[in-house]
Amino acid sequence: MSLVVYNTLSRKKEEFKPIHEGLVGIYVCGPTVYSDAHVGHAKSYVSFDIIVRYLRFLGYKVLYIQNITDVGHLLDDGEDRMLKQSRIEKTHPMQIAETITRSYFEDMDALGVGRPDISPRASGHIIEQIEIIKELLKKGNAYEVNGSVYFDVRTFKDYGKLSGRTLDELIEGTRVEVRSEKRNPEDFALWKKAEPEHIMRWQSPWGEGFPGWHVECSAMSMKYLGEHFDIHGGGLDNQFPHHECEIAQSEAATGKPFAKYWIHNNLVTVNGQKMSKSLGNFVTLKDLFKKYDPLVVRFFILQSQYRSTLDFSEQAIESSRTGLAKLRNTVRRLRQEIDFRKRASSFGKSDKSGDVKKFREAFVEAMNDDFNAPKAIAVLFDLVTNVNSWLDDPSAPLTEASLEAFDKFFWESASGVLGILRKEDAASSSADGTTITSVMDLVIKIRNEARKQKLWSMSDMVRDGLKAIGIALEDKKEETVWKKID
RNA sequence: GGCGCGGUACCCAAGUGGUAAGGGAGAGGUCUGCAAAACCUUUAUGCGCCGGUUCGAUCCCGGCCCGCGCCUCCA
Structure with a gap:
């Protein structure tokens, strides 16, 4: 077409x-x-x-x-x-x-x-x-x-x-x-x-x-x-x-x-x-x-x-804000997953890279129809749901090729064509070597030590304090990640 | 008045002659120290109203109602 x-x-x-x-x-x-x-x-x-x-x-x-x-x-x-x-x-x-x-x-x-x-x-x-x-x-x-x-x-x-x-x-x-x-x-x-x-x-x-x-x-x-x-x-x-x-x-x-x-x-x-x-x-x-x-x-x-x-209307644009955050979160999470697994050298066996082709075709088909961006965005959100549930499933971790293929597709579609992601969205919270990254790594390490000792008030104090200066912490199963609040 | 466009759930918004994408919001659940994020289930027998064509219409045709745009600079 x-x-x-x-x-x-x-x-x-x-x-x-x-x-x-x-x-x-x-x-x-x-x-x-x-x-x-x-x-x-x-x-x-x-x-x-x-x-x-x-x-x-x-x-x-x-x-x-x-x-x-x-x-x-x-x-x-x-x-x-x-x-x-x-x-x-x-x-x-x-x-x-x-x-x-x-x-x-x-x-x-x-x-x-x-x-x-x-x-x-x-x-x-x-x-x-x-x-x-x-x-x-x-x-x-x-x-x-x-x-x-x-x-x-x-x-x-x-x-x-x-x-x-x-x-x-x-x-x-x-x-x-x-x-x-x-x-x-x-x-x-x-x-x-x-x-x-x-x-x-x-x-x-x-x-x-x-x-x-x-x-x-x-x-x-x-x-x-x-x-x-x-x-x-x-x-x-x-x-x-x-x-x-x-x-x-x-x-x-x-x-x-x-x-x-x-x-x-x-x-x-x-x-x-x-x-x-x-x-x-x-x-x-x-x-x-x-x-x-x-x-x-x-x-x-x-x-x-x-x-x-x-x-x-405020309500409409507010819902876009939440919606875009969801997309960004997923793209970021995917990148973090790749970096995390690279460091740990532990990629899975579940190959979903073939699915990229399917999503890519749907995306192109939408855009080919008189630049139907909302339809193309719907395709991306379908992928968001898929990627998140695959990442959520510890029983079948994805292959490196699958993860990279999805990452690449998000970048060429959501960033390249639609322009709704920016480079910072890709920034891994742990791999860019800046001072803030090193500091955050340390803060997270200390807080997780506190959590291990069930010092909840102390760990909450750290998280609340960071939130006040615009940094959100999310405790995942295997690690804690941080991001700047949009 | 003339020409044109549109009326889809609580909000925004795709779409198709064969029974309604997606996002947000709401409800329930999973996960979790809590939070956040995420996932699952759920929310329009219904697509302004009335006729017609059709096996079948939200999508085609006709009429009506409502809203909007252009006719004056405006993206």
Whole structure:
């Protein structure tokens, strides 16, 4: 079975076949950098992180482009947040863009989201945007009015093919007041003339101004991936008008089909309602990370499919925390078991390594079905239960090969593809030779001596004391293990 | 109003024309000095409601109710 991807363009799942064998070019709409990222952004970028990771897992050479929007959403309605913010803080808007961009990457790094191969800034691609606009003017798909340039939607017959809207519906349904400047209300801006108070402005053939809402993505995606490329992704809320307009201007300019597959992630809701900056019901990642390990947030997100909405609540994320701890515990325990038995040279005879293949196939099958991470996670939890019960069974200890095979599989799936484990989770509590390890070995030795003499109050004092400083002790049958409390 | 999506147990959430994954929470048990961890058993005759197609529907079709998204910057 091969990878199947839901393509918004066709509204169905399609077999994934890249344009050039073995290579995948993917462009994802990045953040508009005017305020800190929230859980909704995390869902989007974690989703595409999984897609990129999985494509690489399958052996594709992936080129991942994700832009930074630092200009272009600057409207002349006086309500623009970035300009407003820059006025309040008395700083240049580019300083805000820079600060928020850093903050964004900080958050994404914490979530284990791999950096895109290229993070192009819109403001750094003004020339490319102007080139597209010139081309559209030349071809008669755009017109200039008073220093601004608009795309003439009626010249592009395929307008609406992504969002499933027709021009007639748009005209009837439009809630935008007719701008006298535009020929038709459905037309959109490619270039806007800068009013005197507008700080971010560039020279253009049409005078000083700034690029419109949608050109940046056309310019940057085509610059780095070519005029026709494999995947364009983004949030569902960008489907219309942003992506629809991108298609129109790109295809009109080049005469070629734009992206082959359109992938849209669904939204995070709070009490069933969209979490968004404008509704004000958002939780910033920085705040959330004060209370929860970022990987818990990542795990929480991956427990629902990227095309489903995900309802955010403390209870839901709390249960993810416990759930992830269970997975981590098992992976850690497995590693400890391997190290313990290595030192004791006492591996068993029970061979379960063949089962790895079964679990691996189930995992791949889940991911092949439009990156079904929740299903893949369910496979991992089945394995967790199996591994734990095998480890619990003293009558049939596993062979070294079995243990190593499971360990390896956990790492390539849960860490490599899903990114919900980090290296420290593997750290054996007894084999890395650091000072704390040596100290803990000694503490455990002393405490076990106390336990041998049934000095319970003393041994409990040690355990409680360690707990207070964030270290948990677990008394197993053969040994006592310690771990940092998550 | 137009277009689109969704309603699965206490919560989150997969899924299939043949009788409901997984996680959390709850209950009982095993293990254990205690704790923790883990394991076992258990918790939806039921998948918004009503019809239809079918040997059989939660999954297909039609109608209805409810919620949400987009149509305006938003991941």
